[in-house]
Amino acid sequence: MTAPGTIAEALDGAARSLAEAGIGEPRMEARLLAGHALRVDPAVVLGHPERALTRIERTRLAVLVRRRARREPIAQLFGEREFWSLKFKVTADVLTPRPDSETVVEAALAGVPDRGAPLRLLDLGTGTGCLLLALLSELEGAQGLGVDISPAAVKVARANAAALGFADRATFRTGDWGRGIRGPFDLIVANPPYIPSSAVESLEPEVARFEPRRALSGGVDGLDCYRRLVPDVARLLKPGATAVVEVGAGQAARVSAILAGHGLHPVAIQADLSGIERCLIATPHVD
DSSP states (O other): OOOOOBHHHHHHHHHHHHHHTTOSSHHHHHHHHHHHHHTSOHHHHHHOTTOBOOHHHHHHHHHHHHHHHTTOOHHHHHTEEEETTEEEEOOTTSOOOOGGGHHHHHHHHHTOSOTTSOOEEEEESOTTSHHHHHHHHHOTTOEEEEEESOHHHHHHHHHHHHHHTOTTTEEEEEOSTTTTOOOOEEEEEEOOOOBOGGGGGGSOHHHHTTSOGGGTBOOTTSOHHHHHHHHHHHHHEEEEEEEEEEOOTTOHHHHHHHHHTTTEEEEEEEEOTTSOEEEEEEEEOOO
């Protein structure tokens, strides 16, 4: 088989390879990969099928197609993912930010009456830093701390804070949930691992093979991390303040019970765009 000479030929070959690998929308993904290889917008790829590829472009595209055919996530191939209209660096050391998690940001912002107030924020299990940095982009007077058990993840979060211009308002540290942290905080968010350990391998290959298992597995029932972090949330949350915790499908009632058992009153459940109960909003019990 000869090397593709034009964009059209390259797209045909890439789409065939991706389809054989089980990729759901091979033609669309082929355009994305071609755009990345050619350093142009995918719309340019679509609009100029006759354009000849250079040898370097053909090589770059071939490498991307081979990696994607192994089901490596596009976010890791490109090294970035958009979240809350912000671009975040993504590596194999962090969970890729997902649109569902924007529900946490929306719920957190809905509970802030004054977006210019000098709030103190805490993000437990920060990963890329996407939750904390998205909130800081909306809360101009806030300062935030992000904590992750993975030093590699903390490094990625710091890089994202610097790239987005929040390095002076966001601090990141390696830690075991809230251990060793002193409060109080005006707002706490968390997106802990919540997949039951037995279910991780059944996830789509992009997740099971390439995302850090530590950021996915929540123990036998998926709730281990909630049991560990909720006591810290209760200790660190300012009276009258809000905590917003992401949960997996079908977990809202059980996580609500964990929150209530530590003096936190679940006041609302917010669904994501798919209608799945995605996060819990809680405040300390008032005596």
